[in-house]
Amino acid sequence: MRAMVLDKPSRPLQLRDVSKPKPGRGQLLVRVATCAMCRTDLHVVDGELPDPKLPLILGHQIVGRVEEIPEGANSKFQIGDRVGIPWLGWTDGECVYCRSNRENLCDRARFTGYTIDGGYAEFAVADSRFCFHLPDGYNDADVAPLLCAGLIGYRSYRKTGDARRLGIYGFGNAANLIAQVALHEGRELFVFTRPGDKDTQKSAKKLGAKWVGSSDEEPPEKLDAAIIFASVGPLVPAALHALAKGGIVVCGGIHMSDIPSFPYADLWGERVITSVANLTRRDAEEFLEIAPRVPVQTKTETFPLEQANIALDRFRSGKLKGTAVLILNAN
Ligand SMILES: [Zn+2]
Ligand SMILES: [Zn+2]
Numbered sequence: 001m002r003a004m005v006l007d008k009p010s011r012p013l014q015l016r017d018v019s020k021p022k023p024g025r026g027q028l029l030v031r032v033a034t035c036a037m038c039r040t041d042l043h044v045v046d047g048e049l050p051d052p053k054l055p056l057i058l059g060h061q062i063v064g065r066v067e068e069i070p071e072g073a074n075s076k077f078q079i080g081d082r083v084g085i086p087w088l089g090w091t092d093g094e095c096v097y098c099r100s101n102r103e104n105l106c107d108r109a110r111f112t113g114y115t116i117d118g119g120y121a122e123f124a125v126a127d128s129r130f131c132f133h134l135p136d137g138y139n140d141a142d143v144a145p146l147l148c149a150g151l152i153g154y155r156s157y158r159k160t161g162d163a164r165r166l167g168i169y170g171f172g173n174a175a176n177l178i179a180q181v182a183l184h185e186g187r188e189l190f191v192f193t194r195p196g197d198k199d200t201q202k203s204a205k206k207l208g209a210k211w212v213g214s215s216d217e218e219p220p221e222k223l224d225a226a227i228i229f230a231s232v233g234p235l236v237p238a239a240l241h242a243l244a245k246g247g248i249v250v251c252g253g254i255h256m257s258d259i260p261s262f263p264y265a266d267l268w269g270e271r272v273i274t275s276v277a278n279l280t281r282r283d284a285e286e287f288l289e290i291a292p293r294v295p296v297q298t299k300t301e302t303f304p305l306e307q308a309n310i311a312l313d314r315f316r317s318g319k320l321k322g323t324a325v326l327i328l329n330a331n
Helices: 037-047 141-147 149-158 174-186 198-207 235-241 281-290 305-316
Strands: 004-007 014-016 027-036 062-068 082-085 088-090 123-127 165-169 188-193 211-214 223-228 242-250 272-275 301-306 322-328
Touching: 004 235, 004 305, 027 082, 027 141, 037 165, 037 305, 062 123, 082 123, 082 141, 088 123, 088 141, 088 174, 123 223, 141 174, 141 198, 141 301, 141 322, 149 174, 149 223, 165 235, 174 198, 174 322, 188 198, 198 211, 235 242, 301 305, 305 322
Parallel strands: 165 188, 165 223, 188 211, 223 242, 242 272, 301 322
Antiparallel strands: 004 014, 027 062, 027 123, 027 322, 062 082
């Protein structure tokens, strides 16, 4: 099968003919239809995340159809079913985290397109217990960004509880999807972009944000919660400073530059800083149920598999107009 392979970080992916993966016990063989790109893919390519499997097939927002089901696989799938394969690819089910409904923190977790091969290829195998049915009403390209930008965004959003005034720092793919859910649930949205990024500010305003501005500005009201999607450490004290008492700052990214020091007075008043790590299967079930009801709309820019490097470059330099989605066998 054709695959785009990462041999070593900081090198372009190589288009290669590799052998088709064989599903083991409990796994599905999936013919990949589409695979959306995530900022994490960039962090892996750029060597910002430790110990990826090498050589590696990236991609953890995989939409495909079940091609083969060996013995022992989850009976919720049949040959031909459309499935989504997300970032969380496997957990041990027995560590202290797994046994306390926190499988996202599993010590031995494996991750699609990072420690196991992902979807920048014609086929992928996945543990059936971690695959999902996808809502009808989305085509194969449009549904793909829900699988990570949507899921991680949703987990970040849930951490903000019932915050009325919600700030979002960095208005990329995850922010765009989760802002739609937040507005649907009646939250007031305050969106912070890179200074001078008028286009993003305009689109946030159009979506329904109450206020838009630059990340170095103070919002007109104190916030009950803020989610930081940009991988920029100095945004943490900035967001903290914008919080009302009892507010929470949620860092939604897997990688961030160092956080500068800040006065304790900004944390005082029971303010909280937390991060979001990975996702649980429950997050996925909840979000995939809510998304079509909002309905959450995705914006995509599609590329053939062999143009993955071009798509990654455009993503890195901020030139994409939507989530990059690789098209393989899409309907
Ligand atoms: Zn575990
Ligand atoms: Zn991701």
